[in-house]
Amino acid sequence: MTEPLLSVRSLSIGVKRGSADPTLIVDDVSFDIAKGERFGIVGESGSGKSLTLRAIGDLLPRGVEVLSGSILYNGTELVGMPRSSRRKLMGPEIAMIFQEPMTALNPVVRVGEQIAEGPRRYLGMSRAESMTRAIEMMAKTGIPDPVRRARAYPHELSGGLRQRIMIAMALSCNPRLLLCDEPTTALDVTVQHQVLRLLEDLCDDSGAALAFVTHDLAVVNQTCTDLAVMYSGHIVESGTVREVLRDPRHPYTQGLLDSAPDFDRPERPLIPIPGFPPNVASRPSGCPFAPRCPLVVEACRTAMPPMETVAPGHGAACIRADRTSRELVAR
Amino acid sequence: MTIPDVQPLIADQSAGDPPVLRVANLTKNYDLSTSVLSRLSHRGEKATLRALDGVELQLNRGEILALVGESGSGKSTLAKILVGSTAASAGEIEYHGAPMPARRGKDESRRIQMVFQDPYSSLNPRLTVGSMLRELLLLHAIVPPKQVHEESKRLLNLVGLEEDALEAYPSQFSGGQRQRIAIARALAVRPDILIADEPVSALDVSVQATVLDLFASLRRDLGLSILFVAHNLAVVQHLSDRVAVMYLGRIVEVADTAELFRNPRHPYTRALIDSIPRMSAGSVTEAFQLEGEPPSPFNVPSGCRFNPRCPYATDACRTIDPALETVAPAHLSACIRASELTELAVARV
Numbered sequence A: 001m002t003e004p005l006l007s008v009r010s011l012s013i014g015v016k017r018g019s020a021d022p023t024l025i026v027d028d029v030s031f032d033i034a035k036g037e038r039f040g041i042v043g044e045s046g047s048g049k050s051l052t053l054r055a056i057g058d059l060l061p062r063g064v065e066v067l068s069g070s071i072l073y074n075g076t077e078l079v080g081m082p083r084s085s086r087r088k089l090m091g092p093e094i095a096m097i098f099q100e101p102m103t104a105l106n107p108v109v110r111v112g113e114q115i116a117e118g119p120r121r122y123l124g125m126s127r128a129e130s131m132t133r134a135i136e137m138m139a140k141t142g143i144p145d146p147v148r149r150a151r152a153y154p155h156e157l158s159g160g161l162r163q164r165i166m167i168a169m170a171l172s173c174n175p176r177l178l179l180c181d182e183p184t185t186a187l188d189v190t191v192q193h194q195v196l197r198l199l200e201d202l203c204d205d206s207g208a209a210l211a212f213v214t215h216d217l218a219v220v221n222q223t224c225t226d227l228a229v230m231y232s233g234h235i236v237e238s239g240t241v242r243e244v245l246r247d248p249r250h251p252y253t254q255g256l257l258d259s260a261p262d263f264d265r266p267e268r269p270l271i272p273i274p275g276f277p278p279n280v281a282s283r284p285s286g287c288p289f290a291p292r293c294p295l296v297v298e299a300c301r302t303a304m305p306p307m308e309t310v311a312p313g314h315g316a317a318c319i320r321a322d323r324t325s326r327e328l329v330a331r
Numbered sequence B: 001m002t003i004p005d006v007q008p009l010i011a012d013q014s015a016g017d018p019p020v021l022r023v024a025n026l027t028k029n030y031d032l033s034t035s036v037l038s039r040l041s042h043r044g045e046k047a048t049l050r051a052l053d054g055v056e057l058q059l060n061r062g063e064i065l066a067l068v069g070e071s072g073s074g075k076s077t078l079a080k081i082l083v084g085s086t087a088a089s090a091g092e093i094e095y096h097g098a099p100m101p102a103r104r105g106k107d108e109s110r111r112i113q114m115v116f117q118d119p120y121s122s123l124n125p126r127l128t129v130g131s132m133l134r135e136l137l138l139l140h141a142i143v144p145p146k147q148v149h150e151e152s153k154r155l156l157n158l159v160g161l162e163e164d165a166l167e168a169y170p171s172q173f174s175g176g177q178r179q180r181i182a183i184a185r186a187l188a189v190r191p192d193i194l195i196a197d198e199p200v201s202a203l204d205v206s207v208q209a210t211v212l213d214l215f216a217s218l219r220r221d222l223g224l225s226i227l228f229v230a231h232n233l234a235v236v237q238h239l240s241d242r243v244a245v246m247y248l249g250r251i252v253e254v255a256d257t258a259e260l261f262r263n264p265r266h267p268y269t270r271a272l273i274d275s276i277p278r279m280s281a282g283s284v285t286e287a288f289q290l291e292g293e294p295p296s297p298f299n300v301p302s303g304c305r306f307n308p309r310c311p312y313a314t315d316a317c318r319t320i321d322p323a324l325e326t327v328a329p330a331h332l333s334a335c336i337r338a339s340e341l342t343e344l345a346v347a348r349v
Helices: A049-056 A083-089 A111-122 A127-140 A159-171 A189-206 A217-223 A241-246 A251-259 A321-330 B036-041 B075-083 B106-111 B129-139 B145-158 B163-167 B175-188 B205-222 B233-239 B257-262 B267-275 B315-319 B338-343
Strands: A006-017 A020-033 A038-042 A064-073 A094-097 A177-181 A209-214 A226-231 A234-240 A308-311 A314-316 B021-031 B048-059 B064-068 B090-095 B112-115 B193-197 B225-229 B242-247 B250-256 B325-328 B331-333
Touching: A006 A049, A020 A049, A020 A064, A020 A226, A020 A234, A038 A049, A038 A217, A049 A064, A049 A177, A049 A209, A094 A159, A111 A127, A111 A159, A127 A159, A159 A189, A177 A189, A189 A209, A189 A217, A189 B267, A209 A217, A217 A241, A226 A241, A226 A251, A234 A241, A234 A251, A251 B205, A308 A321, B021 B075, B048 B075, B048 B090, B048 B250, B064 B075, B064 B205, B064 B233, B075 B112, B075 B193, B075 B225, B106 B112, B112 B175, B129 B145, B129 B163, B129 B175, B145 B163, B145 B175, B175 B193, B175 B205, B193 B205, B205 B225, B205 B233, B233 B257, B242 B257, B242 B267, B250 B257, B250 B267, B325 B338
Parallel strands: A038 A209, A038 A226, A094 A177, A177 A209, B064 B225, B064 B242, B112 B193, B193 B225
Antiparallel strands: A006 A020, A006 A064, A226 A234, A234 A314, A308 A314, B021 B048, B021 B090, B242 B250, B250 B331, B325 B331
16 A cells, blocks of 8 residues: 555644643544545534644644644654744645635735745746746636736635635645645635536646545535544544445434435435534543434443444444444434 | 516415515615715726616515525625615515505514524624513513513524523524524514525534524414525525525526426526535536626626526627516526526436
8 A cells, every 4th residue: 555645643733721731622633645635524613624634734823733643744744843844845745725715815915926926935936937837827727817817916806716816826836735624615606616626627637635624515525535524623434435425324424414405305304413512621521422412322421432444444433333324214 | 489478576376465575676776986076086986886686576475485696696685675774776675565665664674584694793792682682572562571571481482492591692602592592583573574694604514404494493383484595505495485596686587496496497597506516426517517707796798697607698698688587387587598498407316
């Protein structure tokens, strides 16, 4: 087996509180992303999916830090690496696309200039070369009239065009790993469709791997090859998209599927997940999903279940994983 | 080929019963010119944004009508006009068959209530749920002062909250619970129309379902008529009886939900349906992809406003501005090629 491009092991992220125990927001998360793979991370707000992604990109908010674990990129340890050398990776190796392009772009710099900055700094291009590169990238992302649009400021462009500018910027140095944090959530459905197809095409062309954070299972189904489902800071289920979505083994994954309307099955009633996700500061002992789980047994409340393989390439952190799909369908 | 007659929208199926709300030829202009002074001194521009351009729509008693469209299509402007927080520039609003006055009195504004998208900014953080409801119940004299507490508890039960919520502040609730509080607040004054502007799009999937169920039960148990503004078509399909599709300030298609999704008769609706991320299909489909983005409402294309993005546009589409016409029973579309679209069956998975 070839070595993965990114290997995250036992990653914990949290807030340190003086001498007290730190508050864990992401707890013991492990996954691999192979070269060229499209990996989705799904979860609700507060599940820790965005922080996991930001930890890879060294973009954690102030006060939040990696407490333990390892992030190996291409065999190099990123955790604890000096910031200066870490920053050299961002751009040519790892790039990021944010949810809200208006706040991620610099409002007082022309968009062409913002795209050109990366190639100039990292690929050693001259000013003229880097502008040519910027316009070429804008054309590749389907921006009409790129020569004129390169001189626009972010506020002069629509949401869809701004998101394309971010994609052009992220891909301008040919990164091998593209981190996407809900890149289409702020877009209209028709534009979302265009942007997803664009991301797929560009990653196919350049061979870049994709780490894609979203709350929308249908988007993951159409964009990714593999996924991890996060709940309250843990990965509770992971595997290929086909396996996990067709045969979910964790009751939370099943609950997400049951509670979201499916356009192709309009008659199916929606089954909400009762209760709320636990507060990260007072997470229950044992499985964090236990208080909301329809299949809960006493053993669930004592220890966090380990991730176990339920089928080839499919793991679930549930002691009742072998019965989940059968019993929930019977319900 | 016969061209169907222009049908007025008042054709109502439930005999004799006028729709609870009907709008005709509704137009809203926003004047975005620079000031007169700066226009005199510099070369400022005179600009008008036409957010709504002749909207025709009716809401029947006890139905959930969904209003869908891209951002900038005028969905929220229409919602604001209906609820009375903005005045229309032209056009009529009829409430139960009688014209709604331009300046609404207390009783008229009580009849149509709104639930907003973001339950974090639409509730006053300094009022407890109880005082929020009490204020409304007393102001509108819904119940005698002695029964206010009882009535508040009844409202909370109605939206599925515990009675002890009366003493709590909005910050003590989760997003889904806050949306329930917002719904209780709207229901406090006993409206018969609820206008919900993207009420679940700020909520997590697992709580979305409970709020959708609440809307369905309010319609069933209280006979409320609900206008549900949304962009998530899977949600719309699940909840609504009829769907109206908006594009650049106009309604371009209206039909029963099942009919609209099975047999769309406007290319824009068709494009919206094909853009929905699906659980059952594999990679993103290219069946019917829209190029480009909605044009700016400052610069509406001539002819059919959808023609620059429409794969079926002909020369006629660039000159004729099609009106909303009946293309099938209870199915209206504003497309001159509507009858040809039936041959392009929607891809089913």
